[in-house]
Amino acid sequence: MEPHERIQAACEFLLQSPPGEINDVLNDVRNIISDDELLQEGIAPALKKYNLAQFITVDVPETNHQSIISEAARLSVDSEEGQTQERWLDPRSMKTFVFDHMALEASDPQPFEPNEEFEPFRTALQKASLNYLLGHFYDGVSSTFASQTTPNQYILQIVANKYNPTNFWSGRWRSEYIIDLNDHSVKGSILVNVHYYEQGNVQLSTTHSISIMLPPAIVTASPESAGTKILALIETEEGSYQKSLNDTYHEMSEKTFKSLRRALPMTRSKLDWDKVLGYKLGAELSSSKGTFATGFT
Template identity: 90%
Template sequence: MESHERIQAACDFLLQSPPGEINDVLNDVRNIISDDELLQEGIVPALKRYNLAQFITVDVPETNHQSIISEAARLSTGSEDEESQERWLDPRSKKSFVFDHIALEASDPQPFEPNEDFETFRVALEKASLNYLLAHFHDGVSSAFSNQTTPNQFILQVVANKYNPTNFWSGRWRSEYIVDLNDHTIKGTILVNVHYYEQGNVQLSTTHSISIALPPAIVTASPESAGTKILALIETEEGKYQNSLNDTYHEMSEKTFKSLRRALPMTRSKLDWEKVLGYKLGAELSSSKGAFTSGFS
């Protein structure tokens, strides 16, 4: 296989990495490529695509919180061909920074001046999202952006990760909402990825779209009130989706998977195949004992 074909194959593997396992995948493809210089040069674009799509989070310099790396956070200055010129926005601290897509580290923080015409509403949306995280997501991260090209349009992103390698599973919840005060709508997408790999390899990948009409009372309310009510609408929709996932997998466990596997015995207990000979010997001894007793009774 040609070098560029091997690099393309490695990039494809990286882009499909389960939550929290990209380093493991990277180490595996590194052994296959056996050329660190070629690998690093070829996979940086794929790592960048992965980080943006997966809402990778980063510790923001000079702050005590994390921010999301995404298309909404991208700020470009100078030549777009120069990676060093690309900067990323943390709207919560009003700072921009440089991000290393391999080391996953932020550096060179600089002040960022937001558009004050829309900052009051953006901050209200941000505060409401932080309260939402406290209520529903363990170690979740959210970012609220003003759309840089469309006035009165805001982008809210939420990501929550849970990695449990000891028990062979990992998961990531991502959601993104475009709050448009021009046409009074919220349009969003929820993405869920779960990987379970104990003695097997099972992955869940779902995408769910949401569209909500904003009542006029919310649009005309104060920013603080509007932000709280918008997050309440999002909370309702995400709760419905979570319940639908629970119902789906309960049904799969009871019906779909049951039809694919051998039914349990009447005891509803799994058979220990390592002791199966012992079970058989015990049955034979029991049978022999019964015959012996009946012959001399």
């Protein structure tokens, strides 16, 4: 296989990495490529694509919180030298930073000037989302953005990770909502990835779409009231989806998995394993006798 083909294969493996296990996958493909310089150069676009899609979180310099790396956070900033630099926005601290997709580190924080017209509603959504995290997500992270292209449109993102390699499982919850005050709607999706790998390899990957029409009373309310009520609607939708997942797991355990195997063998009676062992031992002894007889003929 040519080097570029091996790099392409490595990129495909990386993009399918389970939550929290990309470094393990990277170490495995390193053995395939056997050229760290070529590997780092070749997989850089795939790592960036993975980080954006998975809502990778990063510690924001000069703060005590994390922010989400996503398309909504991406900015193109003109430097003093006239070159365009890619930076990432943390809307909570109103800072931009440079992000290293390989090391997963942020650096060079700089202040960001928001559009003051849309900041009150964005701040209200941000406050409501942080309160929502405290009640429902373990170590969750949220980012709330005002759209850079559409006035009165806001993007709310939530991600929560849980890694338990000791017990061979990991999981990630991602949700993203576009709150559009122009057409009074909330549209979004929930993405859940779970990986179990104790003596096997089982992955759950599911996507659920959500569409909510906002009542006029919410749209015309104060930013603080509207933000709280919108998060209450999101809470209801996410709670219902979580319950449906739990019901599905229960049904799979009680019905689906059990239907994949026979409760009894075709004789409709349980096996007597002591007798089976006796049959096997007898067959082996018979075979041995036959061999001895043949040898001495």
